[in-house]
Amino acid sequence: MSTSTLTEAPPPVPQPQSPEQPVRRTVPTRRRLVPYLLLLPGILWLVVFFALPLVYQASTSVQTGSLEEGFEVTWHFQTYWEALQEYYPQFIRSLLYAGTATVLCLLLGYPLAYLIAFKAGRWRNLLLVLVIAPFFTSFLIRTLAWKTILADGGAVVGALDALHVLDVTNWLGWTEGNRVLATPMAVVTGLTYNFLPFMILPLYTSLERIDGKLHEAAKDLYASPATTFRKVTFPLSMPGVVSGTLLTFIPASGDYVNAELLGSTDTKMVGNVIQSQFLRVLDYPTAAALSFILMAIVLLMVTVYIRRSGTEDLL
Amino acid sequence: MAAPLKWLRRNLVVVAGLLTLAYLIMPNIVVLVFSFNKPRGRFNYAWQEFSLDAWKDPCGVADMCGSLALSLQIAGWATLVATVLGTLIAFALVRYRFRARGAINSLIFLPMAMPEVVMAASLLTLFLNMGAQLGFYTVLIAHIMFCLSFVVVAVKARVMSMDPRLEEAARDLYAGPVQTFLRVTLPIAAPGIAAGAMLAFALSFDDFIITNFNAGSTVTFPMFVWGSAQRGTPVEINVIGTAMFAVAVLVVVAGQLISGRRQRAAAQQP
Numbered sequence: 001m002s003t004s005t006l007t008e009a010p011p012p013v014p015q016p017q018s019p020e021q022p023v024r025r026t027v028p029t030r031r032r033l034v035p036y037l038l039l040l041p042g043i044l045w046l047v048v049f050f051a052l053p054l055v056y057q058a059s060t061s062v063q064t065g066s067l068e069e070g071f072e073v074t075w076h077f078q079t080y081w082e083a084l085q086e087y088y089p090q091f092i093r094s095l096l097y098a099g100t101a102t103v104l105c106l107l108l109g110y111p112l113a114y115l116i117a118f119k120a121g122r123w124r125n126l127l128l129v130l131v132i133a134p135f136f137t138s139f140l141i142r143t144l145a146w147k148t149i150l151a152d153g154g155a156v157v158g159a160l161d162a163l164h165v166l167d168v169t170n171w172l173g174w175t176e177g178n179r180v181l182a183t184p185m186a187v188v189t190g191l192t193y194n195f196l197p198f199m200i201l202p203l204y205t206s207l208e209r210i211d212g213k214l215h216e217a218a219k220d221l222y223a224s225p226a227t228t229f230r231k232v233t234f235p236l237s238m239p240g241v242v243s244g245t246l247l248t249f250i251p252a253s254g255d256y257v258n259a260e261l262l263g264s265t266d267t268k269m270v271g272n273v274i275q276s277q278f279l280r281v282l283d284y285p286t287a288a289a290l291s292f293i294l295m296a297i298v299l300l301m302v303t304v305y306i307r308r309s310g311t312e313d314l315l
Numbered sequence: 316m317a318a319p320l321k322w323l324r325r326n327l328v329v330v331a332g333l334l335t336l337a338y339l340i341m342p343n344i345v346v347l348v349f350s351f352n353k354p355r356g357r358f359n360y361a362w363q364e365f366s367l368d369a370w371k372d373p374c375g376v377a378d379m380c381g382s383l384a385l386s387l388q389i390a391g392w393a394t395l396v397a398t399v400l401g402t403l404i405a406f407a408l409v410r411y412r413f414r415a416r417g418a419i420n421s422l423i424f425l426p427m428a429m430p431e432v433v434m435a436a437s438l439l440t441l442f443l444n445m446g447a448q449l450g451f452y453t454v455l456i457a458h459i460m461f462c463l464s465f466v467v468v469a470v471k472a473r474v475m476s477m478d479p480r481l482e483e484a485a486r487d488l489y490a491g492p493v494q495t496f497l498r499v500t501l502p503i504a505a506p507g508i509a510a511g512a513m514l515a516f517a518l519s520f521d522d523f524i525i526t527n528f529n530a531g532s533t534v535t536f537p538m539f540v541w542g543s544a545q546r547g548t549p550v551e552i553n554v555i556g557t558a559m560f561a562v563a564v565l566v567v568v569a570g571q572l573i574s575g576r577r578q579r580a581a582a583q584q585p
Contacts, residue, residue: 029485030362039419042400053437059442076420082548116330129567130336134343138521140540141556144548145342146351150362174483187473196339246428257523260545264484271432271524278436278528284443289437295429302428 054295061288071284078196083289087273091293094269095261097184098252101191105199105239105248108192113203113240131140131200132156139194143261146190150180150262182264188260198247206240207233242309251300270294318554350553357547369550373558378550381538383555386536388521391453393458397519398512400459401466402504408467409474426464435528443532449531457529458519465518466511474506494545 061079065071084091118129134142149156157180160166169175174185210233218228234241256271270290277287323330349359353366374380404423407413426434438460440451480505485495523537530538540552 035413037405038403038407039412039413042404042467043419043422045400045464046426049438049456050434051422051443053434053441056440056444057437068568108331108338111328111331112333112335114328119329119332125571129571130340133560134339134565135517135521137343137346137556137560138537138540140523140537141346141545141552142342144360144540144544145349149344149361151339153323180354192531193342195336196382199336217345250428250430254335254432254524256432257541271430274436275527278439284440287436288440289432295433298430298433299428299484301412 022096041085054138057288057291060284061287063294067282076285079285079289080293083286089298090268090270090273093184093267094099094253094271094294095267095297097188097191098246098249098255098291100188101195101252102199102245102249104188104192105196106148106245109196109199109203109244113200115206116200116204117207119284121192128204131197135197140257140261143190143194143257146193146262150189152179152181157205182267183264184267185262186262187259187267187269190262191252191255194255194258195248195252198251199244202243202247203240205238206237214269238309250298250302254294345559346553350550350557352550352553354456354550355506359548361554363468366550369554371435372494373429376551377535378534379549379551379555382534383535384518385451385533389455389458389535390516391457393462393519394512394516397466397515398508399460401463401511402470402508403408403468403516403564404463404467405474405507408471409411423467424466425463427468429523431461432528438525439528439566449529450533453529453531454526454533454535457525461522461525462515462518465514469511469514470504470507474504477503524564 052300059073060071060251062073062075062077063080064076066076085208097211105116112127112131116124116131120127151157157166157178159181161178166178167285169185170177174188175183180189214232214236215228218232236292254271256269256275259267259269259272271294274287274290274294277283277290283289323470348429349362350369351365351367352359353364354370369375408416408420435457438453438457441448447453457492477500480500482495485499490498521537523541525536526535527541534542536555540548543549543552
């Protein structure tokens with residue numbers, strides 16, 4: 001008899017019939033209820049305060065009426081058409097700004113994530129803390145700090161002017177004259193800054209998982225560093241790229257804080273319109289329709305993007 | 316000329332990474348420096364002269380510290396409720412089979428895949444239709460809602476990587492279900508629960524968009540900062556921002572030191 005048989009489970013012995021039989025039958029039913037009891041409070045919360053509001057919003061968007069006389073569901077779908085006609089520039093701007101900020105986040109965030117994952121050595125934890133630490137100062141205060149950094153006649157604007165960067169950005173329509181504040185560039189700078197950690201952290205997580213031996217193997221097979229990056233590192237970091245771009249694009253597309261604090265009336269995004277329609281103009285149907293269109297666009301883009309990149313399991 | 320270029324090429328990743336880091340840190344440095352400013356107008360955007368006034372009496376501005384206390388209170392309650400509900404969901408998802416798993420998964424995923432302004436606006440339509448009084452409780456309800464999903468994700472990751480044999484071992488040693496849960500399951504899941512709770516606290520404390528829609532006339536700290544961007548920014552805001560930054564870094568560093576010491580102690584044991 002070998003020792004391994006000692007650790008193996010004994011062969012199943014038929015259980016002798018016992019008076020406990022009825023008890024046994026009730027235990028599985030109770031156990032079957034356990035997951036539902038665990039799920040109930042949280043799921044109920046999400047149904048009532050997340051899903052149900054979406055239904056209310058859908059119903060509000062097809063109502064007509066006024067604040068004084070009250071609103072009524074009249075299936076007035078024209079609100080959608082009118083809202084799109086009036087506010088399509090803000091929609092396009094939102095997608096454009098959020099898209100640009102996402103690309104910039106990827107371009108800026110990738111080197112830093114790579115640096116932390118592969119080159120930082122004993123500085124790794126310190127660098128990670130420095131990436132996360134800004135979170136702890138309210139993001140509104142930090143966004144206001146950009147007003148100082150990008151101030152007219154400040155060091156940053158002066159340097160950009162001296163390097164003739166402003167000439168290029170003026171020509172592209174990103175800035176105007178000798179100003180950066182209150183231009184599209186200021187808004188995109190703020191958006192990029194605000195969501196950069198959401199790009200860096202998933203990138204770092206997926207880069208850190210890559211086995212260093214793969215890099216050695218690529219080198220042994222005479223791949224140049226550039227080829228190694230293109231054929232090994234980047235493909236393996238795709239889950240991080242996908243979740244990073246989603247975590248950046250989704251909140252950026254609905255943001256109105258950066259456009260309000262750093263932009264001008266010409267840089268308003270769809271979030272600004274929804275906010276002012278809801279909280280100041282009190283035109284609830286238009287606001288609800290705009291919000292619904294934004295949701296539809298973002299969910300559609302996210303779904304297509306996830307399908308395309310073939311990383312559905314990452315959710 | 317060639318040597319520096321060569322060096323730059325070899326260290327391109329390091330240079331680019333550190334530049335990104337500078338971009339991330341710069342606003343915090345500005346917030347710190349301008350907490351010592353003495354602005355002439357209502358706005359604290361341009362440097363005038365050095366002053367310690369704001370640090371001597373950070374609560375000197377009307378309503379600011381009240382809003383800070385309110386934010387801490389809301390974040391505390393939201394964290395507590397969201398962590399409990401989220402942990403229960405995470406355990407159910409990992410440990411049990413049940414129907415409608417797909418629907419429940421998307422109900423948890425969707426709040427994270429939706430622009431905040433959409434959730435904020437739709438929640439407001441609900442409250443308006445219900446005739447609810449906007450204020451502390453509507454903000455708290457909203458915060459619990461959007462924190463919940465993040466807690467589920469954090470706890471789920473930890474529970475999934477847990478070795479089920481540890482709980483079997485506890486049962487083999489005649490621990491009852493309650494004892495097994497309290498003395499084995501919970502301690503192992505604790506880091507995930509703590510991570511979820513910290514995330515929930517940070518998200519709730521710093522939330523602006525959903526609060527902006529559903530707060531009515533209640534003023535949380537981010538709402539106060541938003542209002543001051545229109546009315547005039549007191550220097551004391553920067554003091555609070557810098558102090559929060561310092562406290563957070565201290566907590567993180569202390570946590571690292573403690574876990575490092577524990578690991579070393581564990582390594583020394585035979």
